[in-house]
Amino acid sequence: MLKGDILNEPYSRYVELQIRVVADQKESLLFELGQIVMACGFSLVRQRMAESNEGVSLNFAVRGPETSMLELEDRIATHRRVRSYESMMHEVAAPAPPRGGAPMPRVAPQYTPAPSYAPPAAYPAPQAPQEMPLNGRAAEFGNRMAAPRPSYDRSRLEILLPKLAADYPQILPRLVLLEQEIPPAEHDSVLRYVGNRVGTWVYKRDFALGARLGLHDAVRHIALPAVRQLLPADIEDDGLRLKASPFCGNGQHGRTCHFFSGFFEGLINTSRADAPARVEETHCRNSGASYCVFTFSE
Amino acid sequence: MNAIHCHHNTFLVLLSYLVSVLGSYTALQLAIGIPTAKNASERWQALIGSGAAVGGGGIWAMHFIAMLACQMNVPVTYDLPLTAASAVIGIAACTLGLAVASSGVFSWGKLVLAGVLMGLGVAGMHYTGMAAMLMPAQTVYDQNIVALSVVIAIVASIAALWLAFNLRGWMQLLGAALVMGVAVCGMHYTAMAAAGFVPTADATAVAQGLRGESLGITIFIVASVLLFGTLIVTMMRQQQRTEIQI
Numbered sequence: 001m002l003k004g005d006i007l008n009e010p011y012s013r014y015v016e017l018q019i020r021v022v023a024d025q026k027e028s029l030l031f032e033l034g035q036i037v038m039a040c041g042f043s044l045v046r047q048r049m050a051e052s053n054e055g056v057s058l059n060f061a062v063r064g065p066e067t068s069m070l071e072l073e074d075r076i077a078t079h080r081r082v083r084s085y086e087s088m089m090h091e092v093a094a095p096a097p098p099r100g101g102a103p104m105p106r107v108a109p110q111y112t113p114a115p116s117y118a119p120p121a122a123y124p125a126p127q128a129p130q131e132m133p134l135n136g137r138a139a140e141f142g143n144r145m146a147a148p149r150p151s152y153d154r155s156r157l158e159i160l161l162p163k164l165a166a167d168y169p170q171i172l173p174r175l176v177l178l179e180q181e182i183p184p185a186e187h188d189s190v191l192r193y194v195g196n197r198v199g200t201w202v203y204k205r206d207f208a209l210g211a212r213l214g215l216h217d218a219v220r221h222i223a224l225p226a227v228r229q230l231l232p233a234d235i236e237d238d239g240l241r242l243k244a245s246p247f248c249g250n251g252q253h254g255r256t257c258h259f260f261s262g263f264f265e266g267l268i269n270t271s272r273a274d275a276p277a278r279v280e281e282t283h284c285r286n287s288g289a290s291y292c293v294f295t296f297s298e
Numbered sequence: 299m300n301a302i303h304c305h306h307n308t309f310l311v312l313l314s315y316l317v318s319v320l321g322s323y324t325a326l327q328l329a330i331g332i333p334t335a336k337n338a339s340e341r342w343q344a345l346i347g348s349g350a351a352v353g354g355g356g357i358w359a360m361h362f363i364a365m366l367a368c369q370m371n372v373p374v375t376y377d378l379p380l381t382a383a384s385a386v387i388g389i390a391a392c393t394l395g396l397a398v399a400s401s402g403v404f405s406w407g408k409l410v411l412a413g414v415l416m417g418l419g420v421a422g423m424h425y426t427g428m429a430a431m432l433m434p435a436q437t438v439y440d441q442n443i444v445a446l447s448v449v450i451a452i453v454a455s456i457a458a459l460w461l462a463f464n465l466r467g468w469m470q471l472l473g474a475a476l477v478m479g480v481a482v483c484g485m486h487y488t489a490m491a492a493a494g495f496v497p498t499a500d501a502t503a504v505a506q507g508l509r510g511e512s513l514g515i516t517i518f519i520v521a522s523v524l525l526f527g528t529l530i531v532t533m534m535r536q537q538q539r540t541e542i543q544i
Contacts, residue, residue, distance in 0.1 A: 165544040201544040209330040210470060211404035211463035221466050272403075 015066045016045065017073075018088045019059070023081045026056040033076060037062050040072040055083060070173065152182045152190055161197055169229040171198070172246045175259055179247060187252070192262035199266020202226050207271065215277055218268050219296050226267050227260065239282065239295040240264070248286035255284040257292045264294055302370050302435050302495035310367030314360045315483045317521055321356025322478035324524045325349070325392070326462045326471055327531045332400035345400075347527075349393025352416075355524040357388040357423050357482050359517050364486050365427070366510055366517075370495065372433050375507025380430035384423045391419020399459045412459050417452030420485050428493065432507040435495040443492030447485045454481030 023029050026049060037044055042064030049058045062072070069089065077085040160178065164171045175194070182190050207222045223240060227233045232243045247256040264279040278297050283289035328348035335341035361384070365374075395415035398408050424447075428437060458481055462474035 161544045197544060201542060204542045205539055207466045208334050210466060211333055211400060212402065213404050213464065217404065217464060221464060225467060 014063065015069055015089050016061055016063045017042070017069060018061050019076065020086045021058050021076065021079075021082045022052075022055050022084045023058065024055050024083065025081070026051070026058075029056065029058055029081060030060075032081065033058070033060075033079065036075045036079070037064075037072065040068045040075065041065055042068065042072055152186050154190075157190070157194060161194070164194075164198055165201060168198075168202070172230060176246050176250065179250065179252075179256075179259075184252060187256070188258045191247075191258035192265075195259040195262025195264075196266040197262075198259075199226070199263040199268075200270045201266075202229075202263075203267045203270040207267070213271060215268065215272070215296055215298055218271050218277075219264075222271055223264050223267050223296075227263065236293075239293045241291040241293050243291060245285060245292045248284065248292065250286075252286060254287060255281045255292075256286040257281050257284060257294075260292070260294060264296070268296065302372055302497055304368040304370050304490065304493075304495070306364075307367040307369060310363055311487075314363040314367060314486075315479050317363055317517075317524075318356050318360035318482045319475045319479035320521065320524050320528065321351055321354070321359060322458065322482070323471060323475035324528045324531065325352035325356060325396075326458075326474050326478070327528065327535070329396045329400060330462055330470065332396070345393055345397050348396050349389050351524060351527060352396075352478070353387075353389030353392040353419060353423070354385055355520055356478060357392070357420050358385040358427075359520040359524075360479075360482050361424055361427050361486060362513050362517055364483070364490075365431075366514065368490065370433070370435075372435055372495075372497070373504050374431055374433045375504050375509050376427075376513065377430040377432055377506075378508050380426060381508060384426035384430060387426055388419050388423030391422060392416050395419065395455070395459070399463055404464055409456060409459055409463075413456030414452055416455040416459070417448065417481070417485075420451040420455065420482055421448045421489070424486055424489050428489075430507075432504050433495075434500055434504065435497050438494045438496060440492045440494075443488060447488040447492060450488055451481055451485035454478070454484055457481075 021033070030047060030049065034044055042062040045061040045063050047058065047060035049056065051057070064072070073085075073087055076082060160174070164174060167174065175191070178194070179187060179191060203222065203226070207226065213221060219240060220235060224233060224235055227240070227242070231245065234241055234243075242257065242260065245257045245260065247259065250256070258281075261279045261281050265277065268279070269276045275298055280295050280297070281292060282295050283291060283293040285292050325348040328344050328351060332341055332344045332348070335344055362376075362381075365376075392415075395412040398415065399412035401408065431437065454477060458474045458478035461469060461477060462471070465473070
């Protein structure tokens with residue numbers, strides 16, 4: 001079961017989640033969703049229900065451990081009665097801090113929900129004083145990242161990697177959480193490194209048997225089927241294209257699919273005896289392109 | 299004197315294709331592991347194993363099941379040395395072809411050379427096996443159809459090797475084995491269409507040869523070994539796959 005922390009740490013931050021769902025009928029809606037809230041270890045703080053042109057709109061706030069947040073969001077967003085789902089999160093002090101003192105307030109990363117439900121693009125007027133609009137949160141996030149930060153603890157990656165292997169190919173939610181956890185300055189190096197390790201492992205596991213291939217054949221017969229286990233992809237003249245990278249649209253700037261660059265390098269270079277290939281993301285949906293495009297060169 | 303006709307038993311014809319696919323599948327399971335061999339010893343073990351599986355199982359066993367399927371109204375036995383030689387030809391040619399296909403980086407030149415070697419191995423095995431037939435008849439061939447049978451063997455072998463070494467996934471093994479089965483059976487039955495049997499008065503040699511019953515037991519043993527080999531290789535691969543560390 002996916003938890004809100006990439007390594008499922010036992011001590012969790014507490015978060016408050018503002019949720020807005022739209023359903024067709026109001027009968028027992030709060031009761032059914034409330035059961036999910038309690039099952040995930042959250043408590044209901046407040047709620048408000050209203051009828052509108054689009055149906056019944058239920059706004060409510062819940063508070064609970066961050067490790068269960070993704071499960072809660074997933075269960076509510078995919079509930080049979082929920083037609084659309086939006087959420088906004090902010091951190092609160094935990095009832096009993098595990099390591100002394102309340103955790104430092106922080107701007108929490110926003111979870112990108114599965115494509116099956118609506119992304120939290122717009123949220124109604126804030127109800128709590130701490131809340132701020134999404135673009136405001138992104139701006140503060142950017143300012144905080146501009147300050148010097150310690151390097152990311154790579155030993156955590158060695159704990160994470162076997163978990164990725166165990167979950168494979170359902171690894172993208174965990175990788176998105178990893179991206180949010182590491183400083184932006186290290187996104188490229190850390191995510192490319194993780195991608196390389198995963199790609200090398202996938203090659204050895206699924207694609208090692210057969211002749212050593214040239215670059216063109218390796219892209220077509222190894223990289224493409226391998227990445228299709230993760231998300232839709234195809235090959236065009238200009239390179240390998242991804243249609244729905246989860247690393248796009250998360251409040252970062254520029255090209256963001258560093259994991260896939262490393263993933264392709266791991267796959268391709270493990271299959272080749274000669275000079276290593278270089279993979280470059282030439283277009284990214286995060287920068288406004290229609291697809292994330294990767295080119296391969298020797 | 300009237301020509302002798304060969305009437306094929308449909309069940310045995312289908313069985314011959316099945317055995318051919320099974321032999322090819324086992325062989326290709328071993329062959330695609332050749333590029334990952336850690337040393338020369340591992341490489342040669344995989345090469346000889348795959349060559350024996352495709353030459354002995356996919357081609358030789360298929361040929362003699364197909365010959366059992368060919369029902370003629372004259373007694374037929376098989377010359378033992380020539381029958382054994384036909385197996386050796388098939389195994390040697392296929393081992394050589396697989397060695398070429400699996401060496402270094404994949405290229406079309408290697409693929410064509412390997413396909414030619416394997417195709418000639420299939421044809422060489424077949425025509426040597428046909429020469430091993432002892433019966434009161436003489437075999438005559440239509441040269442054009444003989445040439446066509448060799449071309450079929452070579453082209454289908456190239457296609458099977460391309461699938462096996464260039465692709466990944468289920469088509470790599472299953473697709474390649476099915477196509478290799480087409481190579482072997484296509485060559486065999488085309489070659490049988492090229493053959494005519496003219497009766498002769500000499501019936502003395504028939505008694506000295508290997509009879510159909512003995513051949514059936516041999517083929518059963520070969521097929522069992524192939525099945526067992528497939529099972530073992532598949533289990534080993536599965537075990538290795540789970541042990542790979544990220």
